[in-house]
């Protein structure tokens with residue numbers, strides 16, 4: 001009986017090992033196994049193989065003894081069958097759970113909303129991006145501004161980026177021939193806020209604490225983050241600018257509104273300096289700034305603007321984004337441009353077709 005048990009236990013261990021793939025926690029079944037099986041489990045694999053091999057050789061000899069122990073073996077066989085059924089069920093449960101987890105996980109990570117400068121939440125702000133998946137990674141080839149992952153291939157990198165290829169209201173565009181009307185002023189409700197800075201591999205992004213809003217056309221949009229492009233992605237009557245800052249907002253229904261502020265070479269910009277001062281040393285690690293930021297100081301004095309419907313300018317290129325591009329530019333120093341240029345010499349998506357879209361502008 002003892003030899004027979006050893007054979008059966010070897011067998012159960014071998015089958016258990018198969019039933020348990022890498023995704024299932026190995027500790028659980030072993031803990032539940034019998035005391036003798038536990039000892040077996042702790043034995044080196046080589047020894048286990050030998051045991052199995054020699055057991056096989058002795059199989060014919062054992063058949064005699066087996067008859068004697070048939071009843072006891074039957075009992076053991078029932079136990080083994082039960083044990084295997086349990087192991088398979090556990091394995092299936094684990095597989096199902098991990099499938100659910102994958103299904104739940106979004107294509108990209110939402111930007112960090114709450115920023116506590118004094119006490120940064122570690123790990124929570126790899127915010128690459130954003131809302132924008134913008135900045136999220138998809139597939140083997142990561143999207144970029146040149147080479148294999150460049151703008152002409154964004155749509156092919158991942159099916160989630162299809163709009164980059166087939167969308168018909170994409171951004172950026174060359175803003176021209178706008179209809180001059182009395183545009184409703186954008187109501188900016190920005191206040192000094194905690195912030196963190198992240199180099200997400202595509203741009204420098206600033207995640208701001210909750211509580212900054214714009215309202216326009218009866219909707220309230222909260223500021224999520226802002227980031228920079230060099231040179232400006234949008235053009236105005238064919239003209240490009242040194243840089244642009246995109247302030248990304250979202251309303252309660254998830255609709256996006258981006259305010260673009262064009263940056264031109266001139267005197268140093270206070271808010272930009274505050275951000276550059278807090279540039280993180282490493283990519284994808286948000287650095288919480290010790291001070292608050294007043295984003296009003298990043299806006300031009302005059303609040304006239306161009307507006308049109310477009311998209312995110314980074315994968316997944318989602319459309320239905322309300323764009324508001326400020327007409328008056330804001331100055332930024334050569335030194336400040338150069339600092340960004342060292343990190344991102346060119347991070348602008350090429351112009352997209354306007355395709356008959358209506359553009360309005362403050363007259």
Ligand SMILES: [Zn+2]
Nearest residue numbers: 227229246313
């Ligand atoms: Zn942008």
